Amino acid sequence: MLLIHGSQTPVASSIGIAVTGADASTSEELMRNADIAMYSAKNEGKARCRVFESSMHSIVLERVALQSDLRHAIERSELELHYQPVIELVTGRPLGFEALVRWNHFERGMIQPLEFIGLAEETGLITPIGDWVLAEACRQLVQWDDAGVTDGRFGISVNVSGRQVADADFVDTIARTLAATELDPRRLTIELTESTLLEDAEATIAWLSLLKEVGIRLALDDFGTGFSSLSYLRRLPVDCLKVDASFVRSINESGGGGELALAVVNLARTLRLRTVAEGVEHAHQAEFLTRSGCRFGQGYHFSRPLPRGEIPAFIQGALLALNGGDEQSTGGEALTPELV
Ligand code: C2E
Ligand code: MG
Ligand code: MG
Numbered sequence: 001m002l003l004i005h006g007s008q009t010p011v012a013s014s015i016g017i018a019v020t021g022a023d024a025s026t027s028e029e030l031m032r033n034a035d036i037a038m039y040s041a042k043n044e045g046k047a048r049c050r051v052f053e054s055s056m057h058s059i060v061l062e063r064v065a066l067q068s069d070l071r072h073a074i075e076r077s078e079l080e081l082h083y084q085p086v087i088e089l090v091t092g093r094p095l096g097f098e099a100l101v102r103w104n105h106f107e108r109g110m111i112q113p114l115e116f117i118g119l120a121e122e123t124g125l126i127t128p129i130g131d132w133v134l135a136e137a138c139r140q141l142v143q144w145d146d147a148g149v150t151d152g153r154f155g156i157s158v159n160v161s162g163r164q165v166a167d168a169d170f171v172d173t174i175a176r177t178l179a180a181t182e183l184d185p186r187r188l189t190i191e192l193t194e195s196t197l198l199e200d201a202e203a204t205i206a207w208l209s210l211l212k213e214v215g216i217r218l219a220l221d222d223f224g225t226g227f228s229s230l231s232y233l234r235r236l237p238v239d240c241l242k243v244d245a246s247f248v249r250s251i252n253e254s255g256g257g258g259e260l261a262l263a264v265v266n267l268a269r270t271l272r273l274r275t276v277a278e279g280v281e282h283a284h285q286a287e288f289l290t291r292s293g294c295r296f297g298q299g300y301h302f303s304r305p306l307p308r309g310e311i312p313a314f315i316q317g318a319l320l321a322l323n324g325g326d327e328q329s330t331g332g333e334a335l336t337p338e339l340v
Contacts, residue, residue: 126161261277
């Protein structure tokens with residue numbers, strides 16, 4: 001531990017080991033292999049050591065190629081957002097979307113976020129990518145409003161990573177994007193994970209309060225998998241807890257296995273926070289969560305994340321099913337924002 005500006009900062013080292021032989025006959029090759037082994041140790045979670053193996057070389061080359069392609073992904077318009085509907089559990093009504101980024105790589109096809117968000121964070125490319133995601137998601141919701149697909153009750157959620165959050169311009173970027181798109185700030189939710197939050201509780205609370213001043217909502221994603229203490233959670237200016245998919249997955253057909261999902265919902269109720277259950281794949285899970293008082297849900301049971309072109313038909317279909325044919329009943333009158 002190092003003490004930096006009064007904060008305890010953990011220090012760890014990643015070690016790469018290489019030996020001479022078939023893979024390295026010169027000192028340069030030996031150093032390169034040790035370097036590759038060190039990056040492999042970092043990728044596997046840091047604070048460990050790795051001995052070079054020839055298979056590591058191709059993995060590193062692959063990452064370097066992907067990294068260089070990622071630099072051009074925005075200008076080549078290769079990024080796209082898919083939108084997963086968020087459903088009000090009691091009524092079955094869609095009331096929002098979570099925007100999830102995908103990379104439509106010119107050679108490799110569709111790449112999922114878990115395969116490139118880490119790379120984007122390491123290279124700093126997460127800032128332009130995150131800015132694009134935010135602007136595109138806000139613009140899209142306004143466009144759906146204009147087309148009569150959605151109304152003022154619908155919200156949009158955007159995921160952000162720790163690197164974006166640490167950027168001094170982040171709050172300004174959000175304020176500028178909202179102003180440019182004219183989206184009501186209350187309709188935008190920023191999803192943070194517990195691991196995104198700074199270790200320094202006071203700094204985190206001060207920073208989240210600045211974000212809240214813009215008027216947006218904050219959600220804690222994958223809630224229950226991190227290590228926030230309850231007293232810390234109580235002081236965070238968040239609006240919503242997202243019940244982690246692992247707690248939803250364990251709810252079985254006889255209603256067992258739902259203890260942790262229920263505990264999160266009850267905790268949220270005590271703290272007066274909204275709940276969105278993630279990864280709802282089966283009707284019995286949706287029923288259990290509804291009975292538990294969880295307000296919203298998302299998951300394959302309702303819909304997979306959809307390309308933007310499929311959203312109008314999804315919303316129309318969902319409303320038709322709700323209203324028995326009267327699809328107009330989400331009409332455009334001034335509605336009390338019932339935000340996700
Ligand atoms: P997340 O924010 O927790 O998003 C939920 C993930 O669960 C999504 O995966 C979604 O497609 C998937 N999912 C939804 N319903 C179900 C279900 O019923 N069953 C199962 N098995 N999975 C379901 P995806 O799109 O691959 O995203 C993975 C993670 O990548 C996200 O987790 C989020 O942390 C991150 N991510 C996605 N888009 C962005 C982004 O624009 N910026 C940042 N910084 N991170 C993003
Ligand atoms: Mg999320
Ligand atoms: Mg999540």
